Amino acid sequence: MALYEHLRTLLRDEQPVALVTTIAGPGVGAKLLVTPDGTVEGTLGHPELDRIAARDALAELEAGRSGVRRYGPEGQTTPEDLEGSPTVSVFVECWAPSPQMWIFGAVDFTAALAKVAKVLGYRVTVCDAREVFATRRRFPMADEVVVSWPGPLFERRGHSLGKRDAVCILTHDAKFDVPAVQGALATSVGYIGVMGSRKTHTKRLERLADVGVDRPEDLARLMSPIGLDLGARTPEETAVSICAEIIACRTGRRAPSLRDGAGPIHG
Amino acid sequence: MKDLLEDIDRWRAAGLRIAVARVVDIEGSGPRDPGAAMVVNEHGEVAGSVSGGCVEGAVVSEALAILAGEEASRVVSFGYSDDEAFAVGLTCGGTIRLFIEPLDW
Numbered sequence: 001m002a003l004y005e006h007l008r009t010l011l012r013d014e015q016p017v018a019l020v021t022t023i024a025g026p027g028v029g030a031k032l033l034v035t036p037d038g039t040v041e042g043t044l045g046h047p048e049l050d051r052i053a054a055r056d057a058l059a060e061l062e063a064g065r066s067g068v069r070r071y072g073p074e075g076q077t078t079p080e081d082l083e084g085s086p087t088v089s090v091f092v093e094c095w096a097p098s099p100q101m102w103i104f105g106a107v108d109f110t111a112a113l114a115k116v117a118k119v120l121g122y123r124v125t126v127c128d129a130r131e132v133f134a135t136r137r138r139f140p141m142a143d144e145v146v147v148s149w150p151g152p153l154f155e156r157r158g159h160s161l162g163k164r165d166a167v168c169i170l171t172h173d174a175k176f177d178v179p180a181v182q183g184a185l186a187t188s189v190g191y192i193g194v195m196g197s198r199k200t201h202t203k204r205l206e207r208l209a210d211v212g213v214d215r216p217e218d219l220a221r222l223m224s225p226i227g228l229d230l231g232a233r234t235p236e237e238t239a240v241s242i243c244a245e246i247i248a249c250r251t252g253r254r255a256p257s258l259r260d261g262a263g264p265i266h267g
Numbered sequence: 268m269k270d271l272l273e274d275i276d277r278w279r280a281a282g283l284r285i286a287v288a289r290v291v292d293i294e295g296s297g298p299r300d301p302g303a304a305m306v307v308n309e310h311g312e313v314a315g316s317v318s319g320g321c322v323e324g325a326v327v328s329e330a331l332a333i334l335a336g337e338e339a340s341r342v343v344s345f346g347y348s349d350d351e352a353f354a355v356g357l358t359c360g361g362t363i364r365l366f367i368e369p370l371d372w
Contacts, residue, residue, distance in 0.1 A: 004372055093302050095269060
């Protein structure tokens with residue numbers, strides 16, 4: 001029961017982990033336990049199959065998805081290689097903590113964005129330095145409301161942000177959003193959106209340059225002005241356009257209407 | 268399975284053998300996502316669920332057969348749209364596939 005014991009410990013500690021189980025084909029019941037640092041325990045019966053399945057399990061874990069995958073007995077993945085050989089079906093079960101969304105600025109758009117983010121499964125943190133605005137009563141849907149400047153929050157917890165997480169800066173106030181952008185860029189967060197008109201964006205770039213944030217690869221990470229071009233007007237519509245952009249950034253899609261394309265819908 | 272750790276611990280402490288059934292795949296409309304799990308001990312006691320209550324009874328029979336060594340660990344399908352489906356189906360019209368195995372790993 002060594003594998004189960006390890007899984008149980010990781011689940012109890014809220015640690016991300018993927019369990020790969022052969023459910024059909026040679027070696028039913030064989031297992032791999034995969035953790036984000038690349039540690040692999042157990043075997044599916046062939047080293048190459050283990051390597052490929054562990055690699056895919058890590059990607060699924062990153063996306064927080066569980067599902068069935070099929071391989072050849074030696075880890076083959078392409079249909080031609082699979083022809084004529086028995087297929088190994090594995091169930092990849094992933095336990096990942098909820099992705100985080102940090103929203104800076106306690107404004108009307110924040111409440112709407114926090115609501116939509118909760119529907120999508122985010123753990124939502126609202127942060128503003130102004131004690132009168134950053135209250136639980138105004139943002140009951142948020143998982144936490146932090147009264148703080150951005151810098152200290154990033155220093156304390158920025159390391160917890162990863163590819164699945166999002167930082168949305170809705171302040172439109174240079175003295176708040178410049179340190180928020182700086183803080184976000186210092187993390188490996190997957191999405192950084194900054195609200196404001198194109199004019200505000202241009203001015204913000206100048207202020208960022210003043211504090212030394214001017215590397216093109218850093219500025220390329222900023223989605224600013226924030227959101228997809230849906231013609232959104234209300235805070236709720238804007239929240240949908242922001243969340244839709246976050247999804248498109250994660251999947252690498254350009255986000256036109258499905259009707260107007262021809263490729264596969266999933267994948 | 269995360270919600271079932273306490274039940275599993277309790278049963279293991281009592282020396283009971285346990286089977287675990289996990290949803291691995293759904294087609295069409297299904298009540299629970301992949302990863303939904305239930306555990307069954309050798310006395311037929313149950314924790315967790317894998318559907319809206321439509322198929323749990325049949326899962327217990329399968330789990331007990333596997334614990335008794337009458338069946339091997341395997342995938343079972345439930346739903347009206349599948350030829351190999353059991354007589355019990357999902358009221359929502361979808362198909363779910365479960366993998367049932369002894370918790371001996």
